[in-house]
Amino acid sequence: MVGFAEDLDAILGARTAKALREAFGIRTVEDALRHYPRRYFRRGELTDLGDLSVDDDVTVLAEVASVTSRPGRRRTRGKPVMLTEVTLTDGRHKVTATFFNQTWREKDLRVGRRLLFAGRVSRFRTGMQLVHPDYEPVGVEEAVDVADGFAGAIIPVYPATARVSTWRYTAAMEILLPLVVDLPDPLPRHTRDVHGLVGFAEAMTMIHAPKELAEIDVARHRLRFEEAFLLQAELLRRRNERRAGSAIPRTPAADGMVAALDERLPFALTPGQLDVAAEIASDMASTRPMLRLLQGDVGSGKTVVALRAMLAAVDAGAQAAFLAPTEVLAAQHFSTITALLGPMAQRGTIMGDDRGTSVTLLTGSMGTRARRSALLAAASGEAGIIVGTHALMSDDVQFADLGLVVVDEQHRFGVEQRASLVAKATGETQPHTLVMTATPIPRTVAMTVFGDLDVSTLRERPAGRSPVTTHVVPALTKPGYLSRVWQRAREEVDAGHQVYVVCPRISSDGEPATAGYPPTAVEDLAAYVAAGPLQGLRIGGLHGQLDSDEKSRVMAAFAAGPADADSGIDVLIATTVIEVGVDVPNATLMVIIDADGFGVSSLHQLRGRVGRGDTPGLCLLVTAAEPGSDAMARLESLAATDDGFRVSMIDLATRREGDVLGSYQSGNASSLRLVSVLDDADLIELTRAAAAEVLHRDPALASEPGMREALRRLSDRETSDFLEKA
Numbered sequence: 191m192v193g194f195a196e197d198l199d200a201i202l203g204a205r206t207a208k209a210l211r212e213a214f215g216i217r218t219v220e221d222a223l224r225h226y227p228r229r230y231f232r233r234g235e236l237t238d239l240g241d242l243s244v245d246d247d248v249t250v251l252a253e254v255a256s257v258t259s260r261p262g263r264r265r266t267r268g269k270p271v272m273l274t275e276v277t278l279t280d281g282r283h284k285v286t287a288t289f290f291n292q293t294w295r296e297k298d299l300r301v302g303r304r305l306l307f308a309g310r311v312s313r314f315r316t317g318m319q320l321v322h323p324d325y326e327p328v329g330v331e332e333a334v335d336v337a338d339g340f341a342g343a344i345i346p347v348y349p350a351t352a353r354v355s356t357w358r359y360t361a362a363m364e365i366l367l368p369l370v371v372d373l374p375d376p377l378p379r380h381t382r383d384v385h386g387l388v389g390f391a392e393a394m395t396m397i398h399a400p401k402e403l404a405e406i407d408v409a410r411h412r413l414r415f416e417e418a419f420l421l422q423a424e425l426l427r428r429r430n431e432r433r434a435g436s437a438i439p440r441t442p443a444a445d446g447m448v449a450a451l452d453e454r455l456p457f458a459l460t461p462g463q464l465d466v467a468a469e470i471a472s473d474m475a476s477t478r479p480m481l482r483l484l485q486g487d488v489g490s491g492k493t494v495v496a497l498r499a500m501l502a503a504v505d506a507g508a509q510a511a512f513l514a515p516t517e518v519l520a521a522q523h524f525s526t527i528t529a530l531l532g533p534m535a536q537r538g539t540i541m542g543d544d545r546g547t548s549v550t551l552l553t554g555s556m557g558t559r560a561r562r563s564a565l566l567a568a569a570s571g572e573a574g575i576i577v578g579t580h581a582l583m584s585d586d587v588q589f590a591d592l593g594l595v596v597v598d599e600q601h602r603f604g605v606e607q608r609a610s611l612v613a614k615a616t617g618e619t620q621p622h623t624l625v626m627t628a629t630p631i632p633r634t635v636a637m638t639v640f641g642d643l644d645v646s647t648l649r650e651r652p653a654g655r656s657p658v659t660t661h662v663v664p665a666l667t668k669p670g671y672l673s674r675v676w677q678r679a680r681e682e683v684d685a686g687h688q689v690y691v692v693c694p695r696i697s698s699d700g701e702p703a704t705a706g707y708p709p710t711a712v713e714d715l716a717a718y719v720a721a722g723p724l725q726g727l728r729i730g731g732l733h734g735q736l737d738s739d740e741k742s743r744v745m746a747a748f749a750a751g752p753a754d755a756d757s758g759i760d761v762l763i764a765t766t767v768i769e770v771g772v773d774v775p776n777a778t779l780m781v782i783i784d785a786d787g788f789g790v791s792s793l794h795q796l797r798g799r800v801g802r803g804d805t806p807g808l809c810l811l812v813t814a815a816e817p818g819s820d821a822m823a824r825l826e827s828l829a830a831t832d833d834g835f836r837v838s839m840i841d842l843a844t845r846r847e848g849d850v851l852g853s854y855q856s857g858n859a860s861s862l863r864l865v866s867v868l869d870d871a872d873l874i875e876l877t878r879a880a881a882a883e884v885l886h887r888d889p890a891l892a893s894e895p896g897m898r899e900a901l902r903r904l905s906d907r908e909t910s911d912f913l914e915k916a
């Protein structure tokens with residue numbers, strides 16, 4: 191009996207197993223079965239050769255129209271190289287297959303034969319050619335007639351590489367497919383019956399060796415269902431597991447810090463913020479751990495909502511940890527929180543408020559002394575709020591009583607990282623968890639990506655946020671626009687405002703600049719503008735390689751801005767360290783160099799750094815992308831909308847979907863092959879309900895061994911992907 195997780199050596203032989211591993215990362219029986227054909231040929235039907243483009247690796251079914259061999263112009267060892275040119279046709283178009291010094295190919299490639307050819311397309315005189323293609327007869331060449339049953343049959347074409355051709359893969363499948371009957375079906379019988387789905391073995395035969403085209407659809411329907419179903423089942427199972435944990439209810443005192451913060455705030459919370467706050471408060475009052483995702487566009491005011499939740503934990507005698515993805519952001523949160531709390535953040539000092547607590551910062555680059563005192567504050571319980579980066583997750587960090595974990599910009603962290611912080615709660619209970627993301631995402635995506643969380647959304651932006659206008663600057667085709675960028679920067683500064691310029695790199699490492707295009711590295715651009723277009727302005731540089739004291743100094747100088755005549759910064763040239771969260775309301779212009787190199791979500795985050803005060807923001811996307819190119823189209827669609835929801839749709843549509851169980855944006859090993867979280871919303875809803883039904887009936891899946899094992903494999907694969915990435 192063969193199992194899903196069995197490796198292929200014993201079944202296919204070590205050589206083939208190795209080739210599949212190297213070509214496609216296929217290791218197990220399941221991996222091989224899930225490598226589905228990319229398309230199908232009908233025997234006798236030729237591939238349209240008019241569709242080929244240069245540099246594609248193609249597999250085509252074509253007929254030999256002519257074969258000639260002749261001495262070519264090149265010579266080796268004194269003899270001319272023999273050229274064999276084979277004209278292939280689909281009846282309308284022609285492509286040349288070329289072989290060097292292999293005249294014996296003429297015997298294989300007789301006129302009128304129909305074969306599968308695989309190779310890379312290159313240009314040839316006025317047409318296309320395949321140089322030294324692989325080929326394989328498909329059993330139709332001698333005009334096999336319909337009577338022998340082959341003529342209508344279908345040939346699967348697999349994603350192939352030079353080493354593993356599609357027919358080699360087909361041969362491996364011929365060995366594997368008969369073994370499939372032994373494999374337990376991952377879908378429960380009942381689910382299959384209700385939804386009219388074929389069994390696993392049947393689906394495999396239909397997708398890898400269909401007898402009719404209609405079978406392919408039947409198989410795909412079943413496999414798509416299975417894929418979405420298992421993913422939803424796994425997410426639900428995890429959710430149930432977590433919910434089964436217990437937590438300590440944390441409710442704020444009526445006259446505690448939450449109330450005191452509300453009194454102190456210079457603004458009123460929006461109705462949306464109040465709604466979300468109420469949801470959070472009710473979650474935190476429960477003996478089940480809160481698992482809530484707060485999504486809200488850049489600038490929607492998530493921080494203050496998080497702070498209220500943290501204060502509720504502190505009011506209840508516990509601590510809160512606030513995890514930020516970068517040092518700059520952690521430092522910024524630390525100062526925002528300290529400022530919002532005022533005297534409440536200084537308990538224990540003479541300035542402190544009795545109703546207060548103390549706030550501590552913990553990052554990886556802190557000196558030993560500072561680190562030790564932060565660790566002590568966390569472990570002793572003296573610090574009610576601990577703000578930090580990944581450093582919070584290291585082993586020596588302990589909390590007296592961790593009641594709440596807040597994770598900012600969740601998309602930067604993996605599920606496992608969050609779990610490792612949650613594990614720091616003492617005893618049997620779990621802390622409440624609030625994760626926040628500025629990339630608002632469609633419901634089905636949220637369900638899949640964050641399937642184990644409840645979702646709250648902040649839809650409106652607080653008053654005082656100004657709109658941001660975005661323009662694309664095609665620097666190479668419209669040089670005038672580029673000088674206007676710098677002129678505009680100067681105007682902003684003259685008007686008392688400040689400017690960000692974001693570069694993709696820290697240093698150019700001596701790489702020459704493109705003529706007519708600004709330098710693309712922080713260091714070079716800073717030197718260039720200081721000596722040229724922005725001469726006389728106060729320019730600062732910020733990037734991840736500066737030590738943390740220098741980073742804080744630069745950020746503070748930029749935050750101080752024109753107000754500080756001695757050390758203020760007008761123009762901050764930075765890498766994407768400023769992407770998230772940085773809040774300097776006086777900054778009104780964001781210039782992004784080589785904008786096409788960034789993802790649209792990043793660009794949206796970046797432009798969210800301006801328009802934070804009462805003056806409208808402007809974002810200029812400088813690019814060398816060609817007019818009409820995909821990259822240009824992406825930038826133009828970003829410029830056309832300021833709505834974070836739309837942006838995330840553009841983003842998802844242009845990005846390969848990552849392994850959604852793990853790190854959301856990682857983009858490799860995909861557990862979704864046939865299903866798209868974006869396009870298959872209905873399927874995801876349907877399968878989520880079906881999975882919930884099965885788990886409700888049989889939570890341990892005692893009578894569904896096939897499904898139980900499939901879920902185990904899914905979560906093992908994810909863990910190993912995670913470990914490989916780490």
Ligand code: ADP
Nearest residue numbers: 457458459460488489490491492493494652653
């Ligand atoms: P994000 O959701 O991107 O993290 P922030 O929490 O940084 O947004 O908030 C952006 C800005 O809006 C901050 O300066 C914050 O103080 C301000 N803000 C938050 N809530 C309100 C409100 N209800 N009214 C006015 N300004 C607010």
Ligand code: MG
Nearest residue numbers: 492493598771
């Ligand atoms: Mg934020």
